[in-house]
Amino acid sequence: MLRPIIRQAPQGWPATDTSVKKDNDSIADIAGPRVRVDGCWRQCRKRAPDLSRRRWTLARTSGGRGSHPQAFHANPELVWQFYSERRKRAATVSPNPGHRALAELERALDERFFLCTQNVDSLHEQAGSQRLVHMHGRLMQTRCSRETCHIAPFDDERLYLSRAEIPTCLQCGALLRPHICWFGEVPFAMDRIFEQLRVCTVLLTVGTSGVVEPAASFVRMARINRTRAIYIGPEEPANSKFFDEVVLGKAGEVLPGLVKELRG
Numbered sequence: 007m008l009r010p011i012i013r014q015a016p017q018g019w020p021a022t023d024t025s026v027k028k029d030n031d032s033i034a035d036i037a038g039p040r041v042r043v044d045g046c047w048r049q050c051r052k053r054a055p056d057l058s059r060r061r062w063t064l065a066r067t068s069g070g071r072g073s074h075p076q077a078f079h080a081n082p083e084l085v086w087q088f089y090s091e092r093r094k095r096a097a098t099v100s101p102n103p104g105h106r107a108l109a110e111l112e113r114a115l116d117e118r119f120f121l122c123t124q125n126v127d128s129l130h131e132q133a134g135s136q137r138l139v140h141m142h143g144r145l146m147q148t149r150c151s152r153e154t155c156h157i158a159p160f161d162d163e164r165l166y167l168s169r170a171e172i173p174t175c176l177q178c179g180a181l182l183r184p185h186i187c188w189f190g191e192v193p194f195a196m197d198r199i200f201e202q203l204r205v206c207t208v209l210l211t212v213g214t215s216g217v218v219e220p221a222a223s224f225v226r227m228a229r230i231n232r233t234r235a236i237y238i239g240p241e242e243p244a245n246s247k248f249f250d251e252v253v254l255g256k257a258g259e260v261l262p263g264l265v266k267e268l269r270g
């Protein structure tokens with residue numbers, strides 16, 4: 007397995023450390039990358055095929071699950087208080103430049119862009135992203151707690167702070183719960199995500215620890231087809247050896263430069 011190129015990007019994108027160019031070239035020769043998004047971008051762009059024919063998959067990750075089904079059944083009031091507090095806090099935050107850069111990239115690539123996020127907030131939507139799935143659910147949605155009930159999740163920004171305030175399902179009478187994938191539950195939209203991992207030619211992974219499954223395995227799945235795999239985040243992930251490049255930096259600082267460079 008090739009070791010990834012690891013670099014710091016404190017000044018934004020692209021990285022300018024010319025000392026790593028030799029290594030980059032060797033990786034390029036061996037792995038045959040189709041897209042370069044580091045300091046060698048200009049050099050390699052000449053031999054890259056038309057960007058318009060590429061399909062991108064982006065795994066945007068961070069935690070957000072917070073609980074498990076047993077905890078909800080044992081004490082739904084406590085669980086709803088936790089998520090109500092998170093709903094309240096979510097209303098006070100805004101998209102950062104990283105969110106906006108990804109929305110801009112989506113506008114440029116259109117149907118060739120796909121965003122899979124573990125985040126449960128709506129910051130990507132607020133920034134303008136449309137082609138995305140929330141594999142761990144959405145904080146601002148509620149659904150029935152009965153697994154066999156087919157009531158669809160619905161938008162809901164209300165806070166439920168007491169047992170009496172928790173609403174019940176109009177169809178089956180069970181308590182409503184946050185539309186969040188809790189520990190022990192299967193993440194959402196996995197078929198769609200696996201399909202995108204199968205067809206993408208560039209996988210950009212942002213801010214994950216590389217430990218939590220199934221997201222930690224996405225890079226290995228994508229690389230079956232020699233997908234170019236790039237990681238961006240403040241710390242080296244546990245699965246860094248599977249990436250072609252690991253760029254150390256905050257997404258909000260690195261991604262805008264990356265997108266600007268890609269759009270040329």
Ligand SMILES: [Zn+2]
Nearest residue numbers: 150155175178
């Ligand atoms: Zn129901």
